[in-house]
Amino acid sequence: MRILYGVQGTGNGHLSRARVMAKALVEHNIHVDFLFSGRKPEHFFDMECFGDYRVQAGMTFATHSGRVNVSQTVKQNFSLSLLKDIQALDLSYYDLVLNDFEPVSAWAARRQSVPSIGISHQAALTHPVPKLGSTWFNELLLNYFAPVDVALGCHWHHFGFPILPPFVEVDASPIEHTHQILVYLPFEDADVIAEFFKPFRDYQFLVYHAKQPTEPIAEHIQWYGFNRDGFKQHLATCGGVIGNAGFELASEALTLGKKLLVKPLIGQFEQLSNVAALQLLGAGDSMMSLDTNVVKRWLKAASPNPIAYPQVGNALVKWICSGQWQHTETLCHDLWNQVKLPDTWR
Numbered sequence: 001m002r003i004l005y006g007v008q009g010t011g012n013g014h015l016s017r018a019r020v021m022a023k024a025l026v027e028h029n030i031h032v033d034f035l036f037s038g039r040k041p042e043h044f045f046d047m048e049c050f051g052d053y054r055v056q057a058g059m060t061f062a063t064h065s066g067r068v069n070v071s072q073t074v075k076q077n078f079s080l081s082l083l084k085d086i087q088a089l090d091l092s093y094y095d096l097v098l099n100d101f102e103p104v105s106a107w108a109a110r111r112q113s114v115p116s117i118g119i120s121h122q123a124a125l126t127h128p129v130p131k132l133g134s135t136w137f138n139e140l141l142l143n144y145f146a147p148v149d150v151a152l153g154c155h156w157h158h159f160g161f162p163i164l165p166p167f168v169e170v171d172a173s174p175i176e177h178t179h180q181i182l183v184y185l186p187f188e189d190a191d192v193i194a195e196f197f198k199p200f201r202d203y204q205f206l207v208y209h210a211k212q213p214t215e216p217i218a219e220h221i222q223w224y225g226f227n228r229d230g231f232k233q234h235l236a237t238c239g240g241v242i243g244n245a246g247f248e249l250a251s252e253a254l255t256l257g258k259k260l261l262v263k264p265l266i267g268q269f270e271q272l273s274n275v276a277a278l279q280l281l282g283a284g285d286s287m288m289s290l291d292t293n294v295v296k297r298w299l300k301a302a303s304p305n306p307i308a309y310p311q312v313g314n315a316l317v318k319w320i321c322s323g324q325w326q327h328t329e330t331l332c333h334d335l336w337n338q339v340k341l342p343d344t345w346r
Contacts, residue, residue: 001321003032004091005098006105008058008146009039013121013248014100017154020167021098021119022049024313028321035089037104046228056085056104086111096320099148106146116148117325119164119316121247122270124153127161130276131269138269150325152332154247154312156254157281157345162332164316165309165339166251171236172306178239181299182258183207184231185244187265188290190214196290197221203299206234240303242295245271250284257306260284261298281345310338 005021008014018034025032034050037058047053082103089108091097097109097116101123109116125131126142154164183205185193194213197205198221205221208231217223224230235241241253245264253260262284264271278284283304287294312335319331 001030001096002094003030003096003098004035004094004105005032006035006037006100006102006146008101008120009036009044009055011246011248013246013251014102015044016169016248016252017100017119017167019049020169020313021316023169024311024317027314028317030317030321032098033094035102035105037085037102045226056089057081058085058102058104097148098320099146101146103146106148110147115325116150117320118146118148118151119154120146120151121154122146123151124155124161124163125270125273126151127153127159127163129155129159129161129163130273130280132272132276133267133269134273135269141269150328152316152328156251156277156283157341158332158336162328164312164332165335166247166255167312168251168255168309169313170252170255171232172256173233173236175237176239177204177237178303180204180206180234180238181240181242182231182234182238183242184209184249185242185263186210187244188263192290194218194221194223196292199292200295200299206238240299242298245274245278245286247274250274250278251309254283254304254307255309257303259298259301259303261295262286263288263290281342283342283345305342307341308339310335 005018007018034053035056036053037056041055085104086107089104091108091112091114094114097105097114099106099116099118101120106116122142152164154166156166181203186209190209190211190213193207194217198218201220207221208224208226210226212223235252236256238258240259242261243249245262250260250262262275264275275286279286285298315335
């Protein structure tokens, strides 16, 4: 079987899920080529597992100061180059297109009648799961941004629908530094973050951000450019996570039993819906802006028990190889039967 795997590159969650799948596909000796879009080629990192991958412009959100910039998003996405990329992508070599909310490969597959399977968190939002900020435009986006023949969503809970558990691959640690807090707020200004955490001197904040603050930072704040191995190590040993409301980091925190405080990207429907799900499950706290009082309360909270999600990648690859792609219920049911969810989630 020859597969093209299209991956949305705007969020690290899509890449993390693709890494899990890449490992599982290699273990089953399946030939797969990767195509990424939504991020400039020089902004990808730790991509060795994807081999000789391709990058297209695709589509992405433009942000400013923790919010989606709608006008800039429209301006930079709607161009003839996207249509040209879709038309130029030749899929005659492939038997199947796997897709993680990536528009170029999805529309090319539809145009050339190549079977396609979507694997994304966004696909879970097509079910009546907890959502916030839903509009007709968001529903249109979910259904037509990257259309596929079979859509498999993943979420922290199945909510009674054929949804997969999260794709999580993390290394637990016997050591936990309860006063070390991992901070990942990529849409916030670096100087704003450094100033915000300055008063909390009883804790150590490990901040991962693409940019450096322009002013000297306090001694209890450690600043890192993004490094996947360092990030995973700090995630395993920290006492809690303050991040945006992206799906993958929250999934990793839940798996490791880390208390979680999220600040969603305002105007981003998926992140707002993640907040709604976390609140319904009682799985994390949230703040709509950088709120000192919320952080004070959260820092004193206890950590939850870890959730042992199963190895979704291997089960999914076996299901793909079976060719029974319309039968998703059994796959999802078997995977959730391996999970012991908190009693409060039932």
